Amino acid sequence: MGVWYATREDVMRALDSKLTARNSAQVDRALESASRDIEALCHRRFYPELGTRLFDWPNAQGARPWRLWLDDSELVSVIALSSGGTVIASTDYLLEPNRSGPPFNRLEIDLDSNAAFGGGDTHQRDISITGLWGYRDDETAAGALAAAVSSASATTIAVDGPAAAVLGVGSVLRIGTERLLVTGRVMVDTGQSLGGSGLTAQANAVSVAVSDGAAFAVDEVLLVESERMLVVDIAGNTLTVKRAWDGSVLATHDAGVDIYASRALAVARGALGTTAATHSLAAAVQRWDPPGPVRDLTIAEAVTQVTSESAGYARTRKSGEGGTSERSMDATALSGLRQRVYASHGRKARVRAV
Template sequence: MGVWYATREDVMRALDSKLTARNSAQIDRALESASRDAEALCHRRFYPETATKYFDWPDSQSGTSWRLWLDDSELISVTTLTSGDTTISAADFFLEPNRSGPPYNRIEIDLDSSAAFGGGNTHQRDITVTGLFGYRNDETTAGTLAAAISSTTATTASVNGAAAAALGVGSVIRVDSERMLVTGRAMADTGQNLGGSGLTAQANSVTVAVTDGTAFAVDEVLLIDSERMLIVDIAGNNLTVIRAWDGSVLAAHAAGVDIYASRTLTVTRGALGTTAATHSNGATVQRWDPPGPVRDLVIAEVMNRITNEQAGYARTRRTGDSTSHDQAKQARDLPALREQVYASHGRKARLRGV
């Protein structure tokens, strides 16, 4: 899978969809398509990727000898810059425009320095840029690892309750210097048991007594016997939940039964140009956050696609003369949302210097 700009859980909650393998596969496919469509609309990739890229110099599209236009290879930061096998110090170049930080669309040599582009045997791939490419590297601390990742080939990561609530299938996470893509989730034993007198098979029996309420988080999904529950509030060692979540069946549960939570992540290791490494128990899990409007657009596009598929792309739209037409019905606000996202996050054509 590629990088998605929303998660499976975002869409399921927006659609109030039940967690089933069939729904998951349909939503995942739509997320992939909608994310690529957002990139095509905005003419840029938003996710951060560590990479080394090469540029010709002189470049026929460049108007000055000291400016390199990056075009669709936008930069967040530079690790090393070389030209003609000569390393250019970070003090001798600027990332532009510098008004509000990344994304940077060009590199300019400091004219007050002795550095210069060129000097290679040929113009081909004269300039080498190693760094973090993309739109922005906006991250939020999601939580911590609940167990060490002791192998570079392991494909699962155990996280604590806060991370489990903050992450979904499609999230991009970073632990230490390694980025990973979350491709699946599974239940894990929390080590705690249902306290009090248990739960009755009634929707208003919503208090789950636990030993340590701090080990859980709001929006985390629990599994008790075969019933899923969503945590909506925590007061001390009492969790307030919504019963029969994700289409599971309301049932009675005896005190002392195990409490499971969706805390085991299936991940793609060493993603986006990083290297798989080992990580200690308690290591911080950072979640990369796509731009808000882009995320909203992807969710809307997926919802529109899913509902159209469910109707066989034959939902009807009534016109002024009360005539029905067999054609796909598109939400009225989608075109406006697309225009807003392009206006705020689209990469516009630049004027090329001669």
């Protein structure tokens, strides 16, 4: 899977439909399409990727001899820069524009230094830049590891307690210097059981008594026997839930039944140019956050694709509407959202490639 700008859970909440439980692959496919379409719309990739990229010097840009336009290779930060095999110190170059931080679209030699581009045997791939490429590296703390990751090849990690509620399939995580892509969720025992007198098989039986409400989080999905429940509120040691969530079946549950939550994550290791490593217990987990409007458009595009597929990309007219027997679904609001995202995050110049 590629990097998505929203999670499977985002789309499932937006749909609020049993359909999503049986069609997670359909939602994933819609997210992949939506994310790539937004990159094409905005002429940029938003996610951070570590790597080395090479540039010709001199090139066909027609720029000043101290200025390198990065074109589609936007920079967040530089780790190492060299030209013609000569290392250029971090004090000898400038990242521009400097008015708002990344993304940087050009790199300039500081004219107050003795550094210069060129000097290689040929102009081809004369400049080498190792750095973090992309739009921005905005992160949110997402708890800590509940268990050490003792192998660089391990494909499942456990996140401490309710912090896992802010993560979903498609999230980009960072632990230390390693980035990971969340590819699935696994239910694990929370160590707590159903209190009170249990639960009846009624949609309005929404109060779940637990021994420690602080161990759960709003928006967390719980599993009690074979029924999934969405936590919508917490008051003391009572959880208010939405029953039969995610297409599961409403059922009766006796007191003392174990409560599970999806706090173990299936992950792809060493993602986005990083190297898989071991991590200690309680190591901090960071979640990369795409720009808000980009995330909103990704969800909207994915929801539109899923619902349009279900309707055969058409809808029958009601009696008296006239015309042909089918029409396209109204996408006026979606078109407006696309325009707003392009206006706020689209790249309008020096694109060259995506």
